[in-house]
Amino acid sequence: MCAADFGIARCAPKAAWAGPVKILRGEWQAGTLVRRYKRFLADVRLKASNKVVTAHCPNTGAMTGCLESGADVWLSHSDDPLRKTSFTLELTRIDGHYIGLNTHNANRLIEEAIIKGRLGPALHDLHPDREVTFEGGRLDFRLGSQAEYHFVEVKSVTWMEGKGVGRFPDAKSERAAKHLAHLAHLVKQGASGTLVFCVQHSGIKSVEPARDIDPLYAEALAQVVSEGVVCKAFKTQFRPPHAFVTKALPVHIR
DNA sequence: ACAGGACGCGTTGGTTGGAC
DNA sequence: GTCCAACCAACGCGTCCTGT
Numbered sequence: 125m126c127a128a129d130f131g132i133a134r135c136a137p138k139a140a141w142a143g144p145v146k147i148l149r150g151e152w153q154a155g156t157l158v159r160r161y162k163r164f165l166a167d168v169r170l171k172a173s174n175k176v177v178t179a180h181c182p183n184t185g186a187m188t189g190c191l192e193s194g195a196d197v198w199l200s201h202s203d204d205p206l207r208k209t210s211f212t213l214e215l216t217r218i219d220g221h222y223i224g225l226n227t228h229n230a231n232r233l234i235e236e237a238i239i240k241g242r243l244g245p246a247l248h249d250l251h252p253d254r255e256v257t258f259e260g261g262r263l264d265f266r267l268g269s270q271a272e273y274h275f276v277e278v279k280s281v282t283w284m285e286g287k288g289v290g291r292f293p294d295a296k297s298e299r300a301a302k303h304l305a306h307l308a309h310l311v312k313q314g315a316s317g318t319l320v321f322c323v324q325h326s327g328i329k330s331v332e333p334a335r336d337i338d339p340l341y342a343e344a345l346a347q348v349v350s351e352g353v354v355c356k357a358f359k360t361q362f363r364p365p366h367a368f369v370t371k372a373l374p375v376h377i378r
Numbered sequence: 379a380c381a382g383g384a385c386g387c388g389t390t391g392g393t394t395g396g397a398c
Numbered sequence: 399g400t401c402c403a404a405c406c407a408a409c410g411c412g413t414c415c416t417g418t
Contacts (some may be wrong), residue, residue: 126395164408180408182389209408227389228410 138160145236148365149203157216158193159219170198179211182226193234200362215362222362223282224324229367230280231264233360234322237369238265238276263306274316277303280325281331281357288329290373292321292358293338305351308348319345321357323373331357332376346377 126178158167159177159257166181179199194235224230267278283294293300321331331341349355359372 182409212409373415 144363144366145232146365146366147224147226147232147362147367148198148200149212150244152201152214152365153199153211154364155197155199155261157193157197159193164177166197168199168211168213170199177211178209179213180192180209181213183229212260215364219327221284222326222365224280224325224360224362225282227280230322230324231328233277233324233367233369234278234358238267260280263303263310264375268316271309272316273306274318276318276320277307278303278320279321280327281321282325283334284325284328288327289323290321290323290325290328291334291337292330292331292336293341298348299354301338301341304341304344304348304353307353308351310351311348316354317348318346318354318356319373321375323357323359323372326360328359328373330374330376349377 125213133273147287153170153172155170155177158169160166164181166179168175168179174377177199196217197213199211200214201211212253214224214229216223216225263275264278267274267276279292279300281290281292283291285291303355304319306348310319323331333345335342345355355377357375358369359373361368361370
């Protein structure tokens with residue numbers, strides 16, 4: 125299986141800021157989604173063999189508008205004998221737009237952009253610490269030194285509504301609000317904090333909080349931004365098996 | 379010092395069991 | 399029968415502990 129089989133250019137887009145990050149691992153496959161069920165699982169018909177396989181779905185969220193039966197999907201493959209499913213659902217294409225489904229890839233993409241210094245001078249660190257724990261909480265990245273720590277929390281945006289408006293969250297999320305509180309708390313203690321929306325949908329042109337889905341989160345976001353937390357969004361471009369962070373997108377808090 | 383195993387975290391709809 | 403809380407599902411990643 126190769127990218128050329130699906131008319132996909134192998135080269136990186138000229139606008140790529142960072143990467144590439146390989147999002148399709150192992151003997152990756154293209155297929156068609158048959159159904160998603162039990163939150164973690166999806167049946168996919170492989171294009172190469174026409175066989176139906178069960179893949180692990182690493183995004184347990186609502187994934188509004190992201191998983192439609194019959195949609196093109198791409199799967200990673202693992203030889204790990206401990207795994208119950210050899211395939212992992214990574215990417216889909218709906219209405220001509222690529223949508224990254226693996227939330228872990230959002231962190232990898234943003235980490236790559238941080239390492240390359242593409243997210244601005246305040247977010248430039250050769251070796252950010254990942255999954256930093258503190259006072260009962262955990263954030264995705266810590267940059268800098270003890271003199272001036274900079275904490276970064278990454279959220280994956282895959283839900284597009286209307287013409288290019290990315291919305292987050294797609295379901296009520298107490299944890300997302302908790303992460304905002306953690307960032308605000310650290311900023312109050314003198315650190316810097318940035319919330320990064322990693323937009324894994326090629327059709328999204330701007331990001332806004334989904335006030336109708338989770339009004340508490342929308343309020344919390346506006347509050348922490350007023351308290352000094354920086355909120356940014358970055359667009360991902362897909363060239364299977366790779367993905368790239370390409371540019372900043374506007375975030376409309378209110 | 380290093381390798382490997384155990385465990386915790388994060389994610390949310392479905393299932394199960396108890397209370398009313 | 400209905401409601402609610404607790405638990406479970408699969409996986410990757412990081413941390414901690416133990417053995418060599």
